[in-house]
Amino acid sequence: MKRIALIASTALLLMISEASAQQLPQFTQYMLNTYMVNPAVGGTFNYYQIRYNSRFQWVGLENYPQTNSISAYGPHGSKDMGFGGTFYHDVTGPIGRTGGLFSYSYNMQVTQNGLRVSGGVSLGFQMFRADGSKFVFGDNYNHNIDDPAIYNSTKSIFTPDASIGFMVYDTRFFAGISTHQLLGQKLYQSELSRIIEEEEQTYYGVNRLKQHFMLMGGMMLSLNRDFDIEPSMLVKYMISSPLQVDLNAKVTYRKEFWGGISLRWMDGISLLFGYNYQDRYLFGYSFDYSLTQLRPHSAGSHEIMIGYKFDKLK
Numbered sequence: 001m002k003r004i005a006l007i008a009s010t011a012l013l014l015m016i017s018e019a020s021a022q023q024l025p026q027f028t029q030y031m032l033n034t035y036m037v038n039p040a041v042g043g044t045f046n047y048y049q050i051r052y053n054s055r056f057q058w059v060g061l062e063n064y065p066q067t068n069s070i071s072a073y074g075p076h077g078s079k080d081m082g083f084g085g086t087f088y089h090d091v092t093g094p095i096g097r098t099g100g101l102f103s104y105s106y107n108m109q110v111t112q113n114g115l116r117v118s119g120g121v122s123l124g125f126q127m128f129r130a131d132g133s134k135f136v137f138g139d140n141y142n143h144n145i146d147d148p149a150i151y152n153s154t155k156s157i158f159t160p161d162a163s164i165g166f167m168v169y170d171t172r173f174f175a176g177i178s179t180h181q182l183l184g185q186k187l188y189q190s191e192l193s194r195i196i197e198e199e200e201q202t203y204y205g206v207n208r209l210k211q212h213f214m215l216m217g218g219m220m221l222s223l224n225r226d227f228d229i230e231p232s233m234l235v236k237y238m239i240s241s242p243l244q245v246d247l248n249a250k251v252t253y254r255k256e257f258w259g260g261i262s263l264r265w266m267d268g269i270s271l272l273f274g275y276n277y278q279d280r281y282l283f284g285y286s287f288d289y290s291l292t293q294l295r296p297h298s299a300g301s302h303e304i305m306i307g308y309k310f311d312k313l314k
Contacts, residue, residue: 023238024180024212025067025090025097027053028262028270028286029305031232031248035073035084037216038165038178039103039120043082046314048074051282052306058290060299063093073103077313081106082120094131099161100124114170122163126209129156159185159209173219180212213237218248228252230260242266255279267292274305282307 027036033051035041050072057065073084082105090097105120131154162183167176186208218232234246244267250260255276262270268291274284284305290298 023210025055025065025069025088026236027055027067027069028246028264028288028301028303029053029272029284030216030234030246031218031230031250032274032282032284032305032307033071034174034176034216035071035103036069036086037214037234038167038176039084039101039122039163040105040107040118040165040167040176040178042073042084042103042105042120043075043080043107044105044116044118044167044169044174046075047312048072048310050308053303055301055303057288057301058294058298059302061294061297064298065090065092067091074310075313080108082118086122096129096131097126098129099126101161101163115168116170117166117168118176119166120164122161124161125158126161127156127158129154161209171220173217175217176215178214178216180214181209182211183209184211185209210238210240226254228255248272252276258284262286264288268301280309282309 027033030037033053035051036053050070053067053069055065055067057067067088067090069086069088071084071086073082075082083103084105085100085102087100088098101122101124103120103122105118107116107118109116160183161181163178163180164182165176165178167174169175213236215235216233218230221229221231223229228251230250230252232248232250234248236244236246245265246262247265248260248262250258250272252258258272258274258276260272262272264270268288270286270288272284272286274282276282282305284303284307286303286305288301288303289295290300
């Protein structure tokens with residue numbers, strides 16, 4: 001059974017199976033880069049900007065998840081539309097996911113007091129990768145486990161991806177809804193399923209990239225000439241997965257220094273710090289303290305954000 005090397009694909013089954021966990025990477029500092037949440041954000045600012053996020057989750061665990069993402073987006077110079085793109089790489093031990101999306105958005109004013117609506121769509125790809133050389137299958141898993149083809153194989157799956165979003169906003173608040181992994185396509189691993197069925201009498205069936213629905217909102221409140229506060233919320237839902245809610249509050253001093261707190265319901269609490277230098281260079285850091293059973297085994301999660309704003313186009 002030389003084709004048993006396809007057993008490396010079991011990692012892909014774990015990544016895209018109908019499990020209770022959500023499938024997409026998460027970021028604590030999403031409020032500093034809402035474009036990652038909703039493609040309709042792309043043309044809502046009057047300048048282009050770049051955001052880089054790097055997240056190290058559950059540091060201290062072996063092969064803890066690491067995610068890197070870079071986004072760039074901004075408006076058309078004279079029309080009410082925007083363009084953008086984002087790339088990310090997410091890896092946990094032998095399992096990796098790489099994705100890229102390019103977006104187009106259009107916005108318009110709907111009231112005389114400045115309320116606007118925006119809609120956006122993103123198209124791109126996802127690629128899943130499993131490195132068989134990094135797997136530990138156990139001593140009694142299968143008599144074929146000593147086959148070097150298993151340990152030397154790498155299995156990849158490439159698939160298209162899409163997302164769509166809508167939002168309403170003005171200078172004081174924003175609210176939006178978006179759907180990710182819009183295509184919900186099935187990823188077949190028929191040969192692997194046959195092998196597993198033969199060896200364990202277990203059938204894993206068809207894997208599907210499930211749609212993720214995200215609802216976000218926030219507002220800007222001026223406390224006095226020095227302090228602004230920005231409460232925000234992000235609700236994420238995937239079918240067959242528990243609802244996830246992030247509640248956040250960020251306080252900014254003289255448009256430069258900020259600090260904040262974020263609560264991820266039934267999961268953890270986070271502290272955020274950052275600095276906006278000359279309203280052009282942005283630096284942010286967050287630390288997540290887990291409230292789950294992982295807490296005794298992890299040193300928490302760390303996330304870094306670096307941003308840059310270009311000159312205004314409008």
